[in-house]
Amino acid sequence: MSAVRPLRRGPLRQTQLYDLHLARGAKMVPFAGFDMPLQYSDLSHVESHKWTREKASLFDVSHMVQHELSGPGAIELLMKVTPSSLDKLGHNQSTLSCLLEEGTGGIIDDTVITRRTDETFYFVTNAGRRDEDLAFLEAEISAYKQAHGADSIKWTILEDRALVALQGPLAAEVLQSYVHGSGPETDLSTLYFGNCRELYLTLPDGSRTPHPLLISRTGYTGEDGFEISIPTAGSPSLPAQVTELLLTNADQVRLAGLAARDSLRLEAGMCLYGHDISTAQTPPGASLGWVVGKDRRDPATANFNGASAILPQLASPAKTLSQRRVGFTVEKGSPAREGAVIVDINDESRTPVGIITSGLPSPTLGGTNIAMGYVKQGLHKKGTEVGILVRNKLRKATVTSMPWVESKFYRGKA
C-alpha cells in the first residue's frame, strides 16, 4: 500500500490540461512519460467507471501521439506498415490497425488511422510507444523517400494538438448542444462510429472556437462517444476552454482518469499495448486477425510487413499458433491480475499453460473477476475451465467471449 515511487527517467511531460487537472483535484501519476490524472477527488474509481457507463466522462488523452501523413506516397507507405485495407476507406473514415515489424509481423503499436482525403491520413499512436514508433516510422519513411523522392511523403507529428475523449450514453447529446452553426454537417446523428468531421463549438460568450475541432466518433470504453482533437495555434488555452465547456453541467459530464479508463476498456475487451499485446505477437497471435484486410490475404500480392509470417497464421491458426488471447471469468475471490499463471485444472503438477495480461473485478458486473490473457492452443475454446494461480491459490476460471460489457457504438439505423 505504500505509494508507488516510480523510477523516473527525466522530467515528466505535462499535457495542455495539466493545470486544469490540478484545479479539479486530480491525483496525478506518471504514465508514458507524462504526469497524468489517475482519478479526481469528486468520484472514486468505481463511481467514475459507473458514471461513464450511465452518463458521460471526459478523459484527457493528449499524451497520445497524433500524426498526419500526406502526399502521393502516403497510402502506399501506410499499407506497407499496416495490414489494413486503407484504400477501401472513404474520406473521414477510420479503422483500428497495427504497425507491424518488417519480417516478423510483430505488433509495434496499435493505432487508429483516419483517411482525411485521398492523400492525407490522420492517425493516433500510444504515448508509451512514442520512441519506438517514431524510430520505426522515421526509418520506413526515409526508405520510401529514397526510392520515391523527397516530396512523395510529408509526415508531421501534431505536437501542438490536445486530444480529449468524451465517452458515455450522454456524450452525443452534450456535444451536440455545443456544436456551432446549423448546416447538415452540424448534426451528430449522421456521424457514425468510425467516422470523423471538423466542427466548431460555441464558446460561452457565443463566439465559435477559433479553430475547427476534429471530432471522431470512437473511443476506448465500449460506450458511444467522441475523440476530439483540439488545435492550439494562436490559442493555447483552447483545450482548457473546450474541456470546461464540456464539463458545464456536472450532472452530466465529469472528468475521468486512467483508473476508470483501464477498467472500462477491459470490460469492453480492448487491448492495452505493453500488457495484452507487444512485438512478441502478430495480429493473429493476439486474436486481432481481423485487422488484416480481407483483400490483403492473398500470398501472391500481400506486401505488408510480416505478411509471410501472418498469412499462414490466418489460413491455419490451429497449426501455426501456439497460444491464443482470450477472456476469462474467474471465480469469486481474489481477482486474477497481470502476470498470474494459468494452469490446466486437471494437472496436479500445475504446469503453466498461459498467463494473464490484464485482470480486475469488473465494476459494471458487480465485482465479477474478469481477465484477459494468453492460453495454450486447444485450451482457448469458449467454456474451457482452467486454473489461475493467485498468490499460490488455485482459482477456477472459464474461457469467456469478449467483451464482457456489450459495446454501444453508434452505427446509425440500418
Next chain:
Amino acid sequence: MSAIARSVRPFASRVLSQKLPLAAACRVSPATAFPRGSVRNFSQSPFMELKKYTESHEWIELAADGKTAKVGITEYAAHSLGDVVFVELPEVDAEVSAGEPVGAVESVKSASDVNSPVSGKVINVNSILEDKAKFINESPEGDAWIAEIEVKDASELDNLLDAKAYKETLGDE
C-alpha cells in the same frame, strides 16, 4: 508465454496494474532496537503504547492481556487504495512472521499484501470482511481489523512506529 513475460512493458503503463507490496517499504531494523529483558518487560511498562504502525501502512493493537493483538491497515492505506473489493483473510492457526503476508486487500486497480507487523499465530479473522470488503474503507482502524494474532514476543512491538512517527512517514506522500 515466456515471450509475453519478456516483452518490454513501458514503465508508465504499469501504473494501471500496480502492485503495491506492503513489504516493499523499509522496516525499522530489529538489530537497532534496545535489548529488552526482564528488567523492563514490555507488558509491564507503564508508558507502553498499545497501538503501533508500520511504514508499510499496517497497524497493530495489543490487547490488555499483552498477548493478543489485532492487525489491520491504516486510514491512509484504505484511502489510497480506494474502493476495496476483496479482502483475503489468513487461515486460523496459521503461523505468521513479522513482515510476512497475513492477508491481502484488493481494489479494482491494485492488489496489496498485508504484512503482519509481528510474529505469532492467527487466532481469529474478521469474517465480516468476507462478505463486505468495503467495510475496510469505512472503519480501517476500528471494526474492520483483518486478523487477531497471538503475539509470540510482545517486545517486537517496540520496533514499530508510534502514531507520531507513522504520521511523519506520510509527510512526503
